[in-house]
Amino acid sequence: MLDFIIGKFNFWFYVILMAVGLFAMLAKRNLVKKLIGMNIFQTAIILFYVSIGVKKGNVHVPIIVGGHGHEGELIQAADYLNPLPHVLMLTAIVVSIATTGVALAIIIMIYRRYNTLNEDEIIEIRQKQLEAEV
């Protein structure tokens, strides 16, 4: 039981962080708060993936020690962290920045048109507009 807690506690933090993000996305009425919730959700997944690449013990970050000029030395895989989750999450961070930017631009457009960011008020205004058109 103790091994289970010590071995897996990091995943629980990411699950909690993901639950916070999901709750913010579903329950908050303010659009900016929803967007922040989405960012927290993405951060939880990025942290989860990065934590998969961790190796315990005396290991280096995935940069060859000494750099150029060490061609002859044998590189042991056990001496370096797993670089692949880092690479994939670099891609995910780029996509997350792009989605956040587009979402913020759309939120600015919504605010210009309706003068509010509250979801309920926007739906109310929109319904009044639709009734006026009919």
Next chain:
Amino acid sequence: MKVIILIFVILSGGLLIYGTMDMPAWGDPQSPANSYVSPRYIEEAYAKTETPNIVSAVLADYRGYDTMGETTVIFTAALVCAFLLRKNSDEDEDKS
């Protein structure tokens, strides 16, 4: 409504915590993610790409086309932001 959402979030979080029971322990050097594909990249990346930073080697050399496609994503996002936020003269007519 918030109570229903809270129950749903707690349930899904509990399901995910149940799922972590099958995950390898934190920092396990023998975990599946650390033992099948990545040793090959760590051992061969420097000899093949002459880049000491393995992350850069994988990002820019092994996955070069993927990174090039990523610039398209950023470009599209920048284009969308520019089109959405520009001050266009006929915005008043558009509002109607």
